Amino acid sequence: MITTYDVFVKPTMGMGCSKRIGIDLAKAGHKKAFMIYDKGMWDFGIAEPIIKNLQAAGLEVVTFDGVLPDPPDEMVEEAAEKARNAGCDCIIGLGGGSSMDTAKGVNVLMNNPPPIRQYFGVRYDLKPGVPLIFIPTTSGTGSETTNMCVISCVSAGNKASVVSAATIGTQCYLDAELTMGLPAGATAATGMDALAHATESLTSGQQNPLSDAVAREAIRLIHKWLPVAVADGSNREARENLMYASYFAGMAFTNALVHSGHGIAHTIGACFHVPHGNACTMVLPEVIEWTAYNEAHKVRQILECMGVDCPEDMPKEEVGALARKTIRDFAKSVGMKGPDKYGISREQLLSIIPMIMQDTGLALSPHRMASGDLAKILGSAYDEML
Numbered sequence: 001m002i003t004t005y006d007v008f009v010k011p012t013m014g015m016g017c018s019k020r021i022g023i024d025l026a027k028a029g030h031k032k033a034f035m036i037y038d039k040g041m042w043d044f045g046i047a048e049p050i051i052k053n054l055q056a057a058g059l060e061v062v063t064f065d066g067v068l069p070d071p072p073d074e075m076v077e078e079a080a081e082k083a084r085n086a087g088c089d090c091i092i093g094l095g096g097g098s099s100m101d102t103a104k105g106v107n108v109l110m111n112n113p114p115p116i117r118q119y120f121g122v123r124y125d126l127k128p129g130v131p132l133i134f135i136p137t138t139s140g141t142g143s144e145t146t147n148m149c150v151i152s153c154v155s156a157g158n159k160a161s162v163v164s165a166a167t168i169g170t171q172c173y174l175d176a177e178l179t180m181g182l183p184a185g186a187t188a189a190t191g192m193d194a195l196a197h198a199t200e201s202l203t204s205g206q207q208n209p210l211s212d213a214v215a216r217e218a219i220r221l222i223h224k225w226l227p228v229a230v231a232d233g234s235n236r237e238a239r240e241n242l243m244y245a246s247y248f249a250g251m252a253f254t255n256a257l258v259h260s261g262h263g264i265a266h267t268i269g270a271c272f273h274v275p276h277g278n279a280c281t282m283v284l285p286e287v288i289e290w291t292a293y294n295e296a297h298k299v300r301q302i303l304e305c306m307g308v309d310c311p312e313d314m315p316k317e318e319v320g321a322l323a324r325k326t327i328r329d330f331a332k333s334v335g336m337k338g339p340d341k342y343g344i345s346r347e348q349l350l351s352i353i354p355m356i357m358q359d360t361g362l363a364l365s366p367h368r369m370a371s372g373d374l375a376k377i378l379g380s381a382y383d384e385m386l
């Protein structure tokens with residue numbers, strides 16, 4: 001199969017590397033930055049030093065601190081108007097996936113008129129924006145290295161994505177110093193989201209040699225370091241390796257794509273208000289087991305990266321079952337909880353199957369997932385996480 005790896009966001013890496021941003025942007029000739037974050041970034045003392053760093057390098061900084069989870073289109077349009085009116089020559093997204101998605105959406109609207117909903121889909125016809133810089137503050141979404149901008153459309157009541165050159169970052173700062181204060185629960189959930197990106201990419205059937213390589217490395221790093229960071233959030237080595245794992249997993253899925261695990265998790269999240277990483281974790285073991293049907297060699301690689309021996313002659317059904325148990329045990333070991341802990345009954349979980357069947361993520365599955373498969377996956381996910 002001939003493939004091209006075509007999305008690459010230049011990373012600057014290392015503890016404290018975000019302190020380079022002012023010098024880097026000044027060197028590149030920028031004069032006025034538009035910085036996007038949520039109020040928590042200010043309250044936790046993360047936004048202010050970066051603003052001061054930019055100002056010390058001679059840049060003017062215009063801020064938008066109103067980022068909401070699942071960024072609504074109207075909010076993105078409001079932020080973009082502010083950036084355009086101020087004449088900003090670069091955009092900085094600081095925070096988790098929502099801040100980075102907002103920054104991508106604003107960049108789309110820098111040189112293309114609103115509303116943003118008219119640009120949903122893969123677009124090759126959009127005018128480029130301005131240089132776009134990401135500073136992730138969690139290790140999970142991988143949004144800093146993907147070309148997908150996920151926006152909630154308020155009028156339609158759904159989520160959709162813009163994929164274009166304007167949503168690809170110019171540079172990102174992988175500074176794990178900014179994740180040191182993340183509580184254990186959020187560390188586990190975001191790390192499991194990255195594990196879902198890596199394992200789903202590896203088994204998507206659309207992978208290429210580079211996406212495979214970075215996916216495997218992400219799995220190894222998460223398997224080794226996530227339990228360490230959950231047990232001791234002050235472990236710098238663990239935090240740093242998880243930041244890189246998230247970036248690698250993001251690289252993998254921006255090329256190979258995630259599939260049914262994310263498709264199911266989107267519906268669980270929307271119906272029962274379960275945070276994204278937690279929803280992904282609920283079904284990831286069964287989804288990877290299911291991919292062993294025609295991607296058994298890749299499921300073997302997942303097991304190998306998680307330190308489990310898997311003989312070459314093991315039947316694919318057994319490979320799948322072993323992967324299900326390995327991933328679930330790992331999820332439990334970092335404190336992840338099952339659907340019942342979110343007040344969801346078995347019947348309620350099974351009742352969303354028709355909605356899951358409508359999710360586009362399901363269409364990306366390596367082989368067709370029927371409603372009977374979904375019933376087995378959700379039933380097992382519920383029972384094994386009790």
Ligand SMILES: [Fe+2]
Nearest residue numbers: 193197262276
């Ligand atoms: Fe995800």
